[in-house]
Amino acid sequence: MPSASDRTTGRPGGRPAARDRIATKRAAEKARQEQARKRRARLVTGSVVAAIVAVIVVVAIIVQSARTDTADAATPATVAEGTGGAGFATGPADAPVTIDVYEDYLCPACRAFEEVAGDALDQLAAEGEALVRYRPVAILDRLSADDYSTRAANAAAVVADAAGVETFLEFSDLLFANQPAEGGPGLSDQELVSLAAQAGATGADVETGIRELRFGDWVARVTDQASQEGLTGTPTVLVNGEPLAVPTAEALLAAVQAATE
Structure with missing residues (x-):
């Protein structure tokens, strides 16, 4: 029957195997965290881009609305030809x-x-x-x-x-x-x-x-x-x-x- 020292020192893959499992687990956790970080970054970037696009759309709508509102504005009868109705x-x-x-x-x-x-x-x-x-x-x-x-x-x-x-x-x-x-x-x-x-x-x-x-x-x-x-x-x-x-x-x-x- 093997002694206690034999069991401790002779177990196949003893401490090195445990260290490998811990390292593998840490690497997997690190990879998971990195994936989560990238996913959050993509979500934030997407939200920022969406917000910018929304602002651009709103500004464009406001500008276009203003131009539409004044496109049919009453024009003085004496405006000159060739000025686009502006002089x-x-x-x-x-x-x-x-x-x-x-x-x-x-x-x-x-x-x-x-x-x-x-x-x-x-x-x-x-x-x-x-x-x-x-x-x-x-x-x-x-x-x-x-x-x-x-x-x-x-x-x-x-x-x-x-x-x-x-x-x-x-x-x-x-x-x-x-x-x-x-x-x-x-x-x-x-x-x-x-x-x-x-x-x-x-x-x-x-x-x-x-x-x-x-x-x-x-x-x-x-x-x-x-x-x-x-x-x-x-x-x-x-x-x-x-x-x-x-x-x-x-x-x-x-x-x-x-x-x-």
């Missing part, structure tokens, strides 16, 4: 040069541009040298307490619709001459109505259009359209589609001359 023109349609002017009525640089180049624009249109198309946009609503950019552009559209482009130009000059400071309240509806009357657009229909934002959706549409066309700031002035690097009277006249040579 008011002065000067002959067959002029050799077309000038597009994008302005926000709260923009101080737009006011400065009109002060130095407004007369040149008027003269170019009056002498038949250029078709000048004014495109009022509202990109600075965030800089006023009452969405003044939209309200002012709407008022300009109401004036153009009611009294024509020449009166619109007079009203635009008055808006810039009475431009409020950025960061505060804009002109009140009553002040806009008074300026419209001063320009030559009077009557209950004009007042109602200004107070009720008759062309507010139109302003949103043309602003969105300008953004899609690459507008990044105001004033932006295009001469035959080419932007002026610096919107000054000198640069404007030089660009017009170059375009006709």
Whole structure:
């Protein structure tokens, strides 16, 4: 009969076999944990991707909804051809040069541009040298307490619709001459109505259009359209589609001359 020492030392695979079983068990547990970790990672990644896709879909729906809502917006009767229903023109349609002017009525640089180049624009249109198309946009609503950019552009559209482009130009000059400071309240509806009357657009229909934002959706549409066309700031002035690097009277006249040579 084997002694106790024989049983301890002579058992086939004794301690080495036990260590192997433990190592195998640990390896299996480690593999199981790794699989579980990868499964959790896939679930988290899938959830994140799904959330991102959901956000993109929601944003796309909101943007598309906004565009759909403004696609059928009431349009002023006097908008110019060739502007996609987004501007008011002065000067002959067959002029050799077309000038597009994008302005926000709260923009101080737009006011400065009109002060130095407004007369040149008027003269170019009056002498038949250029078709000048004014495109009022509202990109600075965030800089006023009452969405003044939209309200002012709407008022300009109401004036153009009611009294024509020449009166619109007079009203635009008055808006810039009475431009409020950025960061505060804009002109009140009553002040806009008074300026419209001063320009030559009077009557209950004009007042109602200004107070009720008759062309507010139109302003949103043309602003969105300008953004899609690459507008990044105001004033932006295009001469035959080419932007002026610096919107000054000198640069404007030089660009017009170059375009006709």
